[in-house]
Amino acid sequence: SDFDVLFDSPIEVGNQEIFEFNAAGVKHIVAMYGGGNYDKERLKVDMAKIVEQGTAIFGDNPNKHYTFIVHNYHNGGGGLEHLNSTVLGATRNAYGTEKGYKGFLALVAHEYFHLWNVKRLRPVALGPFDYDNENYTTNLWTAEGFTSYYENKLLIRAGATNQITFLNDIIGGLGTVINTPGSRVQSASSSSFDAWIIGYRPNENSKNSAISYYSKGEVVGLLMDLEIANATKGAKSLDDVMKAMYEEGKVKKRGYTDAEFKAMVEKISGINFTKFWAKYIDGTDEIDFAKYFAYAGIDAVGEIASPNKPYTGASLKVDRMVTVSGVSRNSPAWVQGLNVNDDILAIDGSSIADEMRNIKLPNPGLTLEALPTIAKKQVGDVVEVTVRRDGLEKKISLTLKESPNIRIKASYKADANAQQLAVRKRWMGV
Ligand SMILES: [Zn+2]
Missing domain, CATH: 1.10.390.10 (Neutral Protease Domain 2)
Structure with a gap:
């Protein structure tokens, strides 16, 4: 046509x-x-x-x-x-x-x-397209993030997952966002807006400076869904927002603005979402997931994923040399000045050749703390790392810490009250 x-x-x-x-x-x-x-x-x-x-x-x-x-x-x-x-x-x-x-x-x-969300129900910038220019939108967290979130909802409703695997998939996605340092500096809306310039060009610092609008959007969808279901005592959910926005788009024959999307969320839920937008969509606030899961009668808590294990925050790539490939924000390596592209020569005087002797290769997830001299240490110990940077040798002392990464544990409360059960049912749809 x-x-x-x-x-x-x-x-x-x-x-x-x-x-x-x-x-x-x-x-x-x-x-x-x-x-x-x-x-x-x-x-x-x-x-x-x-x-x-x-x-x-x-x-x-x-x-x-x-x-x-x-x-x-x-x-x-x-x-x-x-x-x-x-x-x-x-x-x-x-x-x-x-x-x-x-x-x-x-x-x-x-x-x-996506045949609904993106192809028909879409941010105003995403169609009809201007093929000559970049099409900027702050709403990829709804377009892509919510679509990723709905994978979970469609799978449980189609019987491909059960209540346990559904919850595990959800908390897995949540953990990814919380454990990505960039989620504390880049919002869902700015991640969307920057997709054209950096979204598909990740570099070694991306995990510190950026968060994917897929994964943050998935979390925003989860929180918004539970907030709507709780505010309406289980009568409504994000499903009702998606449906109403789709209907509105058919009438208006155009995409939505962020303000229109927010207005619909407020209309369906009957509550104000200004603070929610400021915290989770335009802001980088810590995600209060326990509060939202409690609406559905789910106990959720974040625990340190690797307690009492030494952590440096440096990842390595192995080529001709063993080289630092990434440094996590605020980690010991970050604080004490280990840099990406530093070649590791020795740990506490033990040569890198000796350190690598029993490391299986290829090893794409290799970390500095996996090297045996560091793996044997305790949290709080100091190790001396000898590196070569731009041809010059340098010794850097790292005080080992515990990794801040968390693992979320969540379980359905056996004694959930009637409203929590209604919220849970509306949320999952089963
Ligand atoms: Zn997609």
Whole structure:
């Protein structure tokens, strides 16, 4: 009908394996390229459930037909959303494990949810596109973050997860944000706005200076959802906001502004969200997750993930030399001046060759404290690290600390009251 629709329509010719299913009154076609150990019949059933659950949230499935183009690779992932199709990357032989299969369904849920959230219900900057210029928006936390958040909600409603795995997935995402130092300096709205210039160009300092609008947006979705459900005693949730915004977009025939989104959240919940916006969307406040989980009768607490274990905050890459590849904000390495690109020569006089002797390679997550001389130490001990920086040797004393990273423990209260149970039910939808 116009250039935007043409540009939004992937065309692929090949010898794909094609199968179909009907769900929500819509014909769905799946085109599998590259083979794989998927079970067609199982996929038809589970993908149909995801379609039905997505449609139930918005109350309307706007398509007559929808196509999943799946590229199966040795090691694939990611996806791109369109109005009535999506292109997914998948790992050819991952369908056979529960984890791999669930991961594929989560990707299906994510991209399918986008047919509403982003392709139709969208920030005002995201369509019709100005193809000649950058399209700035502060709302990728709703566009992408909420879509990631809804993966969890669609999966539990489709029966692909249960209450335990649902909660574990949610607290996993929450922990990622809390343990990323950049979440304390960059807000969800500024992360969205900066996507064009730095979002896809991460560097060694990104974890200290930035937070992904996917992961922070997922957390904002969680908190907002629980706040709405609590304020309405379980009568409403974020689902009602998404549906109402979708309806409003159809009437206005344009995308929403941040102020319009906030106004709808306040209308549905009946409470003011100005402080919430200031803390969690435009601000970088500490996330008071225990308060929000309590609304749904869930006890949640953050515990130090590695108590009494020495920590430096420096990560390493191993090439011709063993080199510092990252330094976490406010860690011992940060405070005492170890820098990215410093070559490690020795620890307390033990040569780096000796330190590396029993380290398995490749080792992408290698940390300085994994080296045996440091691993044997206690929190509070001092180690002397000899480095070479720009050709000059330098000795740096590090006082080992405990890592500030937390692990969240959460459990459903057996004695949750009636309102908490109503909030929980509305939130999960099961
Ligand atoms: Zn997405």
